[in-house]
Amino acid sequence: MNPVNYVYLAALLFTIGAAGVLLRRNAIVVFMCVELMLNASNLTLVAFSRMHGNLDGQIIAFFTMVVAAAEVVVGLAIIVMLFRTRHSASVDDASLMKL
Numbered sequence: 001m002n003p004v005n006y007v008y009l010a011a012l013l014f015t016i017g018a019a020g021v022l023l024r025r026n027a028i029v030v031f032m033c034v035e036l037m038l039n040a041s042n043l044t045l046v047a048f049s050r051m052h053g054n055l056d057g058q059i060i061a062f063f064t065m066v067v068a069a070a071e072v073v074v075g076l077a078i079i080v081m082l083f084r085t086r087h088s089a090s091v092d093d094a095s096l097m098k099l
């Protein structure tokens with residue numbers, strides 16, 4: 001396959017993720033859309049890495065996956081605490097948690 005096809009797919013995935021972040025109010029859906037955007041950037045990194053014949057993009061994509069895994073742990077903990085205090089996973093209610 002041509003690397004341009006991977007770039008088009010990554011652009012489509014990133015656009016879907018960005019639209020989800022901007023348009024949705026549920027924190028879990030927003031969180032999943034951020035993960036979709038990270039995976040789109042990883043796909044681009046790996047596609048260009050393969051096109052150039054080195055492993056630099058794949059190594060960076062691996063570290064991005066590690067950071068995304070840490071983000072999942074922290075993000076889900078915040079979402080669970082938001083749900084426990086407000087009985088809702090709405091992003092609009094998150095601003096009410098300020099002191």
